[in-house]
Amino acid sequence: MVKQTKNTLRDAVYNSLKKMIVTGQIPPGARVTENDIAAKLNVSRTPIREAFNRLERDGLITGRPRQGYVVTEFDLNMFREAFDIREVLDGYSAELAAVAATEEDKLRLREILAECEGLAAIPNRTVNDQFQELQIGIDLHRVIAQIGGNSMLHGMLCGILDKCQHYVWAELLWLDEWKVTREEHTKIVEAICAGEVELAGKLARAHVRGSRDGILRLLQMRSDYQTFLTKAS
Amino acid sequence: MVKQTKNTLRDAVYNSLKKMIVTGQIPPGARVTENDIAAKLNVSRTPIREAFNRLERDGLITGRPRQGYVVTEFDLNMFREAFDIREVLDGYSAELAAVAATEEDKLRLREILAECEGLAAIPNRTVNDQFQELQIGIDLHRVIAQIGGNSMLHGMLCGILDKCQHYVWAELLWLDEWKVTREEHTKIVEAICAGEVELAGKLARAHVRGSRDGILRLLQMRSDYQTFLTKAS
DNA sequence: GGATTCTTTTTTGTATACAATTTTGAATGT
């Protein structure tokens, strides 16, 4: 029986599945059936179904009536869409944060940066270390949105980040732009702490745009390689 | 038995409830219980529960475990949050539309404007006529987002618009800014049709900001009146 | 051998039964 994180099995199942999807334990395209999950988690189908409904609304799984659910697969296009929105929302949320950040908030932001630096300094980094830095880097954006004070914006951004993450996860490790990312994060945080509203927004937008282009280049190359393979055969 | 819009009762219930909430037939703050809805729609509790899960995720109803659901009530703050986000997203979506609009799209936009003018020209307008103009005005924003071509943006904007609408509904009728709204809509559409990207975005942002301030003024006045009443008693 | 049709199996959709918790209301005591 799965542990009851909150009060209801439904929430426990939801959180559990969401985490597994977002972190790539259940890969995009994988089929998820009620019976399998129910058996694995030792609960009846009812809470599973309710969790599925929520996850579908989050866009993490996709289903058609009577044909079950599949973990949503992102194509290049959805990717571009998500990052284009992020450019707008992350930029705005950085602006808000630059206005609203308290001293505590600033401390928290700097702590997150320090944590990243710490992980970056580890001599022989395992994949797990990299995963962790990635996770914290994404969390930074969530925290900035939270500091901004617009809770609806925070929720929306978290939703998009979840959606992106479960696909990007494996990809980003190949991107090898750790240093650039850290520097950009640092500059954004500095701008926020200095209360430089416009600069913070500008840097955040440029940062998202940079990530987007990097990932798209990678995906494009990979796609080219695929077509190259199939044509050569 | 409720009509099966799609294939499943769940979807039918979801759409039915959503419409009733968004159009204010079920007012904010109203309690919605599974049994009542199930009895009213002549279905079992199961599809109701699934619809509730989706609606909660949409932010249209709010629930705590074992305490049932309530149609979400917006306060001044949530309102400001929603419109601040809309300013950003509507602006962006207008920019996208100005880039992507085909001739067909432009025709469609102009048709919507014409429809509004037509409703405005009715001699003795009933409340129903006003409702309809309001609805079409909101739909215009949805269509612009759709034309922009970013389907994720379109979905998010529709979500926010739904949330706003079910509260604004009754309020907007008092605002009496029909003419201003129509003029602004017209200018935005013109900019989009002319392909003037920056202008379209700028106008859209100003438009949302204007609506926001108007509604907030109204709500503020009303809130002042409330405190005035209670203090006077 | 390949396509087709029918049957079997799997999987989701819906209804209902039961358990657990919260809320409500009444009865009791001060």
Next chain:
DNA sequence: ACATTCAAAATTGTATACAAAAAAGAATCC
């Protein structure tokens, strides 16, 4: 009259049974 406590009712959470549809596979036909 008011607060407290306990019991009854209402409501949600979970499990399970059954129905309907889709997918998979086997047998048949060409």
